[in-house]
Amino acid sequence: MVSVALAATRALVANPGSAGPNKMQPADYHMHTPLCHHATGNPVDYARVAIERGLDEIGFADHNPMPEQFDDWRMSLTDLPRYFDLVAEARGKFPQLTIRLGLECDFIAGHESWIEKLAGMAEWDFLIGSVHYLPGGFEVDHPRHMSRHMSGEREELWASYWKTYERAIRSGLFDFVAHPDLPKKFGFRPEGDLRRFYEPAVRALAETGMAFEINTAGLRKDCREMYPAREFLQMAHEAGVPLTINSDAHAPGEVGAAFPEAVALARAVGYRELVRFCKRERSVVAL
Numbered sequence: 001m002v003s004v005a006l007a008a009t010r011a012l013v014a015n016p017g018s019a020g021p022n023k024m025q026p027a028d029y030h031m032h033t034p035l036c037h038h039a040t041g042n043p044v045d046y047a048r049v050a051i052e053r054g055l056d057e058i059g060f061a062d063h064n065p066m067p068e069q070f071d072d073w074r075m076s077l078t079d080l081p082r083y084f085d086l087v088a089e090a091r092g093k094f095p096q097l098t099i100r101l102g103l104e105c106d107f108i109a110g111h112e113s114w115i116e117k118l119a120g121m122a123e124w125d126f127l128i129g130s131v132h133y134l135p136g137g138f139e140v141d142h143p144r145h146m147s148r149h150m151s152g153e154r155e156e157l158w159a160s161y162w163k164t165y166e167r168a169i170r171s172g173l174f175d176f177v178a179h180p181d182l183p184k185k186f187g188f189r190p191e192g193d194l195r196r197f198y199e200p201a202v203r204a205l206a207e208t209g210m211a212f213e214i215n216t217a218g219l220r221k222d223c224r225e226m227y228p229a230r231e232f233l234q235m236a237h238e239a240g241v242p243l244t245i246n247s248d249a250h251a252p253g254e255v256g257a258a259f260p261e262a263v264a265l266a267r268a269v270g271y272r273e274l275v276r277f278c279k280r281e282r283s284v285v286a287l
């Protein structure tokens with residue numbers, strides 16, 4: 001009782017008006033490190049900001065290593081021990097903060113066994129599944145492919161993305177999937193009601209029992225909207241799909257970014273719980 005009351009008071013004092021009395025802030029489970037070559041600040045710096053902002057739990061999920069050089073925006077396999085050290089350093093420095101160890105894993109059809117191998121390389125608290133690559137090598141959110149989002153190909157790209165996303169969910173390799181409607185990043189969406197794309201993914205989530213995230217990074221991109229769109233969130237809530245809320249921080253200043261807005265959106269569609277992870281076991285906390 002005492003610790004719950006203290007934690008609630010601390011959250012209120014640290015971040016007035018955000019989560020409200022007796023409500024914990026969401027755990028931020030999607031944070032990167034400089035090992036992926038496009039993030040700044042070390043885990044200790046992210047942890048410090050998390051405490052300042054009243055979070056009680058965070059988790060690192062850097063871009064997963066591949067068996068060999070694959071692209072220039074992920075950890076290399078040889079840096080994995082360094083990753084563990086950096087997270088351990090943050091845990092040592094801030095024992096009052098729960099710090100989880102995760103990975104953001106690219107789902108690429110044909111590479112499933114590699115993810116299984118990675119899963120055995122550490123005592124992960126969670127593995128996130130992401131789709132950044134489509135069959136044929138298209139990079140969904142890479143600026144060098146932005147022009148293809150502006151072309152007549154858009155409908156086809158979205159169809160391919162959501163088919164791959166559904167496969168990622170049904171692979172059963174992950175604890176939750178990231179930024180559901182990532183292809184909207186640059187602000188281009190197909191015509192009409194987009195629920196035609198969301199429906200199979202939400203059904204796959206419901207059938208497999210996998211969770212997903214609200215990812216506030218979309219607010220910082222051209223689409224100026226969280227991932228996923230409200231309609232997806234609404235459908236997922238109706239289907240009973242578990243939810244996490246994450247920032248996708250690539251810099252310490254982004255830890256917990258726009259969490260009050262994300263909490264308000266989740267509650268508006270009916271969510272009253274979030275899930276947390278420890279050693280790939282899921283638990284539920286009030287939202």
Ligand SMILES: [Zn+2]
Nearest residue numbers: 032038063250
């Ligand atoms: Zn990244």
Ligand SMILES: [Zn+2]
Nearest residue numbers: 104130178179
């Ligand atoms: Zn991602």
